[in-house]
Every structure is written in structure tokens, then in C-alpha cells.
Amino acid sequence: MHSETFHLPADTGQADLMDLIAGLNADNRFHGILVQLPLPDQIDEATIIESIAPAKDVDGLHPISQGRMLQGQPTFLPCTPAGVQQVLLRSGYDPAGKHVVIVGRSNIVGKPLAALLMQRNPGGNATVTVCHTRTRDLPDITRQADILVAAMGVPGAVTADMVREGAVVIDVGINRVGYRLVGDVDYDAVAAKAEAITPVPGGIGPMTIALLLSNTLDAARRTVSV
């Protein structure tokens, strides 16, 4: 794969960024476009993401991709949720029939992951609960999880008392604490109770990158075959 990175000054205006994306949309050397988020305050993130050609939306964050996913249609899946799904499937923990509790409702993890895992599709069919800052009795709900996904962005927020013995725990958090990267799960204590757990770093992070490559390959193949 060939890739190019466009580093823009922090004070780049929205029109200039839109021009760059319009150029990449039309440039058939590029099959995929990823806009690194978050964007500076002077730029409207939603407008930028919608300006990406859906056929090049390898990050899966264009609303048309997310709407197709919510409706169970084939589309580019957002990379982190798709990475979580693949980790589960390839480790022998098919979410079908399981109660998956997701803590966090971000646009890049919690909400699309819920949409993905509730589908009547292979890799889906989970009973899904989404919790967040407004959830009452959070530990009562997380303790019901067969598969618990921590995606709130708060270091060590998921403690051992919140996890059922034998649960599968997926830690999507990546938090900088001093010089260290830590997840949203209090790893050592939770690992002692969990049937399986993903580490941070080295767990879901690399899966996100793998799924981005996979989406890009799909995008390129689709262009070639058409």
C-alpha cells in the first residue's frame, strides 16, 4: 500500500481542508481517506467527515456508512468497533446470544459498536446495553455483562467489583498517565476475575489499525473490479 500524510498547519481553515479532501476524492491514486480527529475548533468535524466520498470512507465514520451499518447493510465498518468484533470472533467469543455491556457512547466507539453487535448478522446477535455518565447503578449493569467493553476514556474506571467472574473484558481506553499508556480497566485486579481481557497498549489499538488496512484493501479491490 502507498500512503501519503498531509500535515496541515493548526490554523488551517475549513475551506482549505474541504479543498484538499475534494482533491483526494477525485484522485484515483487514493482509495481511502482518513481525517485524523479531533480537529481544531475553527473546523466543523461533521461537515468535514461528510465531505469524504463514501466510497473512500475507510474510517467508516461518514454518516452514510454508519447509517448503513445501523440498518445491517454492507458498508465500511468503523475501525475500532470492527476491531473489537474481530478480537471477539477470532478468540472464540462470538457475541451471539451474549449480553454485551458497553460503557461509553462516543461516536467512534460506543454508539457504533452497539449498532454493530446488535445486528442480525454473523458476528452480531448480541443483547446490547449502552451505559454512560447518566447511567444509574452502573456496577449493577456491568456485572450482568458476559462481555464488558470499557470505552469511556477514564483511566482504571472499571474496577474488579464491576465485573462478573468469568466475563470477557475488552478495554478500548487509551489514556496517557504521565509517561504511561493505560486503559479504562484496572487491569491486574480485573484480569484475576475475567475469563479473557485485552491489554492496553497492545490490545484493541493494533486491531483498529488492522481494520483500517482491511477497509482500504476492500476499497481498492472494489475500484479495480468495477
Next chain:
Amino acid sequence: MHSETFHLPADTGQADLMDLIAGLNADNRFHGILVQLPLPDQIDEATIIESIAPAKDVDGLHPISQGRMLQGQPTFLPCTPAGVQQVLLRSGYDPAGKHVVIVGRSNIVGKPLAALLMQRNPGGNATVTVCHTRTRDLPDITRQADILVAAMGVPGAVTADMVREGAVVIDVGINRVGYRLVGDVDYDAVAAKAEAITPVPGGIGPMTIALLLSNTLDAARRTVSV
């Protein structure tokens, strides 16, 4: 409001239907387009829905509308889920902080309603669980609901033993049993336990129509003001 109904023969081909929609997309006398579902087998529903101009998608079923909703952006909301939300808000049952359990994961009710009620937006902020045919221990989960939404399309499937005393019960089912219309809830027995319950007919059905009119008015106002 002026409206026109286009009755097409049951054997209408996909191209002819797409032509009709393309004409309505371009016709500025019409601010909203609703395609009555389901469509006959020879027509691909997803392709048809995507052919509606997003600015006229007053049914809120275009994937770009649903993706924007999932991301918490302003958009046309699908009418039945938006109707459920309005019934709750206008009856004094704000879902914020409540555990909403939705039984059923259709594209027109269960999945978009879950997406709507979990948002960090006014009328959202619920802890949301989506259950379906693959859910184990369904009554265990429905009994946790502060607000229980029945949307599986099975007459009387939600029985009193599945409902917590004092729960708010929303019945989205519309099933024909002989000459009668009945919901998904065993009404009399459940009503005796519920704090509040919507009837069938006369509950969510009229709300769906009200929200369709409201979306259409919004679409027209947007056109006029731009």
C-alpha cells in the same frame, strides 16, 4: 399541506420507481417523500431508500439520516422512534437516567429508537438495552426496565410477568388478529402493573403520523428559509 399519492402496479420495476423518485427529488412542489414499505420482491428496498434526496427524507430512513442521528447530529428523525420519544417527554417520562429496554431490532423501530434514546441530547441520556430473538433470559432483562418498549411484532408477547411494577410501557406493535388490531403487549394484565402504558390502536400509531407531518413542515420551512 398538499400531498399526492402515487399508486404503482405491484409489478413495477426498480428503474421505474427510481425514475419517479428522481422526478420528485427535483420537483420543488414537494418537500417530503415517503416510500411505503415493504416493497415487492423485485425491488431492492435499500437502493430505493438511498435514492431519496436526504433533504426530502421526511421518513428519516435514509442511511445518511440514520447515521447523523447515531452521531447525535440534527437530522430528520425516523417517525416512529421520534414519536415514542415525544410520547415519553410530553407525558412527563423523560428517559434521561432511566433504563430503557427495547424488545425488537427492526430498521424502522428498535435499532433507530435505541440510537435516539442513548444520545447525549435533550430527550436522550437513557441507559438503553436492545433485546431480540437471540436474547437469553428475556424476562430477566425486561423486568429491569424503567421504560419498556415492545416492538417485536408478536401479538401479546409481553406478558405481565415480564414487567416491573410501576414501569412505563410503550407498545409499538400493530398486529392484525382476525378483524382486530392488537399490540405486542398483553394490555389488560400489563396495564394493571404499569405506571403508564400506550394502547393499540390509538397510541404510537397516531404519533408516527404526527411526526411525519412535523418532519414535512421542517423540510418545507428549511427550503423556504434557504
